[in-house]
Amino acid sequence: MKLLLIFSRSDPWRSALVVASLVLAAAVEGFGFSTLLPLLSLASNRPASEHSALAQIIEPVLSSVGLHPSTPVLLLVILVALLIKSALLLVANRQVGYTVAQVATDLRLRLLRALLCTRWAYFTSQPVGVLANAFAAEATRASQAYLAGVTMISQLIIVIAYAVIAAMTSSPATGVAILLGIVTVSILSHLVHITRAAGTLQTTLQKDAITRLIDVFRGIKLVKVMGREPIVAPILVNETEQLNTALRRQVITKEAVAALQDMALMSYVAISVYVCIVVLGLDLSLVFMLALVFIRMLTSLNKAQRQYQDMAEKESAYWSLLSTVEAAEAEREMITGDTLPHLSRGIMLRDVVFAHDTHRVLDGVSFDIPTGKFTVLVGPSGAGKTTIIDLLARLVSPQSGHIYVDDVPLSELDTTTWRRMIGYVPQETVLFNESIALNVSLGDPAIGRADIEDALRRCGAWLFIQHLPQGIDSNVGELGGKLSGGERQRIAIARALVRRPLLLILDEPTSMLDTTSEEAIWQMVAGLRSQVTILAVSHQQTPLSLADQAYRIESGHAVLLGPAETPRAAT
Numbered sequence: 153m154k155l156l157l158i159f160s161r162s163d164p165w166r167s168a169l170v171v172a173s174l175v176l177a178a179a180v181e182g183f184g185f186s187t188l189l190p191l192l193s194l195a196s197n198r199p200a201s202e203h204s205a206l207a208q209i210i211e212p213v214l215s216s217v218g219l220h221p222s223t224p225v226l227l228l229v230i231l232v233a234l235l236i237k238s239a240l241l242l243v244a245n246r247q248v249g250y251t252v253a254q255v256a257t258d259l260r261l262r263l264l265r266a267l268l269c270t271r272w273a274y275f276t277s278q279p280v281g282v283l284a285n286a287f288a289a290e291a292t293r294a295s296q297a298y299l300a301g302v303t304m305i306s307q308l309i310i311v312i313a314y315a316v317i318a319a320m321t322s323s324p325a326t327g328v329a330i331l332l333g334i335v336t337v338s339i340l341s342h343l344v345h346i347t348r349a350a351g352t353l354q355t356t357l358q359k360d361a362i363t364r365l366i367d368v369f370r371g372i373k374l375v376k377v378m379g380r381e382p383i384v385a386p387i388l389v390n391e392t393e394q395l396n397t398a399l400r401r402q403v404i405t406k407e408a409v410a411a412l413q414d415m416a417l418m419s420y421v422a423i424s425v426y427v428c429i430v431v432l433g434l435d436l437s438l439v440f441m442l443a444l445v446f447i448r449m450l451t452s453l454n455k456a457q458r459q460y461q462d463m464a465e466k467e468s469a470y471w472s473l474l475s476t477v478e479a480a481e482a483e484r485e486m487i488t489g490d491t492l493p494h495l496s497r498g499i500m501l502r503d504v505v506f507a508h509d510t511h512r513v514l515d516g517v518s519f520d521i522p523t524g525k526f527t528v529l530v531g532p533s534g535a536g537k538t539t540i541i542d543l544l545a546r547l548v549s550p551q552s553g554h555i556y557v558d559d560v561p562l563s564e565l566d567t568t569t570w571r572r573m574i575g576y577v578p579q580e581t582v583l584f585n586e587s588i589a590l591n592v593s594l595g596d597p598a599i600g601r602a603d604i605e606d607a608l609r610r611c612g613a614w615l616f617i618q619h620l621p622q623g624i625d626s627n628v629g630e631l632g633g634k635l636s637g638g639e640r641q642r643i644a645i646a647r648a649l650v651r652r653p654l655l656l657i658l659d660e661p662t663s664m665l666d667t668t669s670e671e672a673i674w675q676m677v678a679g680l681r682s683q684v685t686i687l688a689v690s691h692q693q694t695p696l697s698l699a700d701q702a703y704r705i706e707s708g709h710a711v712l713l714g715p716a717e718t719p720r721a722a723t
């Protein structure tokens with residue numbers, strides 16, 4: 153029920169319109185139905201004095217608008233009431249449909265907005281499968297839970313309308329019917345609890361299964377080459393079968409509730425009709441009317457419970473999605489600075505300390521990256537070279553020490569503008585399952601085809617691209633799987649260059665290239681130093697021989713390399 157309140161608060165006007173339409177539809181339906189009794193009285197030719205309280209209300213109402221309660225008039229009233237009810241239900245259902253679609257869209261947008269503003273550290277620990285599952289499956293199930301909740305309310309409104317009609321016909325019988333309805337709902341509530349638990353289990357298992365699936369298929373080449381399918385398959389199959397068990401439990405409990413409700417309803421009606429006619433000797437038309445009203449009332453109550461069961465089954469998806477959104481929102485990146493960066497003199501790191509939890513990676517690093525120069529970082533694996541890049545891009549912040557850009561602390565710079573000045577080639581090439589052109593431009597409309605072609609030519613990528621049937625419009629495949637490692641790296645370098653950055657950061661960009669290509673790429677990069685400040689991480693010899701300066705990152709410190717390792721710097 154909390155779920156309904158949350159959704160209603162998010163769009164109070166639409167929710168009010170839905171509830172008002174449902175109440176009106178139920179009232180109109182009830183009014184139409186209530187004319188049945190005068191109709192039956194007329195059919196049985198009983199005198200007006202014997203008509204029930206309800207009939208005695210309906211007849212003056214019709215007379216007040218100049219209608220005599222004859223058979224055609226009463227039939228017409230029923231027909232008109234049904235038409236008005238259908239129109240009102242159409243209004244309500246249309247609003248419900250819009251709201252359900254809006255609920256799913258709002259949840260997805262909230263998740264997207266949260267993720268786009270989340271700091272980098274969040275993504276290093278959050279499985280992509282959880283996000284994909286939240287966006288696709290959980291948002292849909294959450295909106296279905298809302299739909300079930302609204303449908304439940306509409307059924308409850310109908311129950312109330314029919315209870316009022318029934319009470320005006322026979323209050324003791326109505327009291328007994330309501331009591332029986334409550335007893336049935338209470339007895340079956342245990343099955344609803346089981347459905348809720350199965351729905352929660354489904355939410356957890358589905359999240360785990362999708363996370364595992366994405367992980368495995370991202371590394372499917374490795375799995376295939378090393379013949380690990382027989383090991384991976386049972387894990388995936390097992391999770392899928394567990395999911396199936398949860399789904400079966402939901403189906404069984406739902407069907408059991410429906411079957412038991414039907415049995416109970418039919419038993420109540422049969423016994424009540426017997427008692428009313430044989431034991432109490434009530435009039436047949438009255439018993440017929442009461443039976444119709446009670447069947448409609450109890451059927452609606454049963455439907456309301458089944459909708460509640462449906463909501464209980466899917467509700468956990470909303471809470472899971474909400475926890476993912478809130479976790480992302482809590483990890484919001486704090487962007488404080490507003491000074492526009494220029495990079496006219498250079499970057500200075502002073503006594504920078506950075507630790508991942510208790511693991512101190514940088515222990516007072518100090519060095520300069522002068523504008524228009526080519527600086528190289530070397531050092532053993534795990535020394536903290538990529539961490540320095542992350543600090544420069546403000547993906548992480550130092551625990552102590554300072555980073556300055558032209559004497560302005562990095563933390564005071566407008567981060568978005570600063571990042572737009574950076575061209576970055578990461579250690580692991582990231583290509584999207586799109587065309588080469590889109591992978592280079594990243595969809596920036598300011599970058600034309602001539603710019604893309606120029607960047608690809610400068611990286612030596614044009615040689616292989618011109619042989620592709622669709623040239624730069626060729627799709628690179630999932631994670632760039634249709635290209636070689638070296639081809640992927642060239643495209644990644646072209647992407648970094650195409651926006652003509654002021655700071656070019658390259659993290660081992662040529663690790664997959666042959667020696668000739670590697671030398672050509674570094675020569676090209678070095679040739680850019682008059683236009684761009686370059687910071688490269690590399691284990692190769694070529695960039696060291698071309699660099700203006702090089703630092704070894706080791707034991708948490710930066711040590712300037714001498715002329716033996718950086719011959720150009722010495723000259």
Ligand SMILES: Nc1ncnc2c1ncn2[C@@H]1O[C@H](COP(=O)(O)OP(=O)(O)OP(=O)(O)O)[C@@H](O)[C@H]1O
Pocket residue numbers: 276508511513531532533534535536537538539540579
């Ligand atoms: N998100 C993280 N959480 C915890 N520790 C991390 C994280 N990222 C990196 N580290 C640790 O920080 C240290 C520095 O990592 P970094 O990637 O900066 O090294 P590197 O010098 O670039 O190494 P390589 O040359 O192998 O790429 C490593 O010991 C690594 O295990």
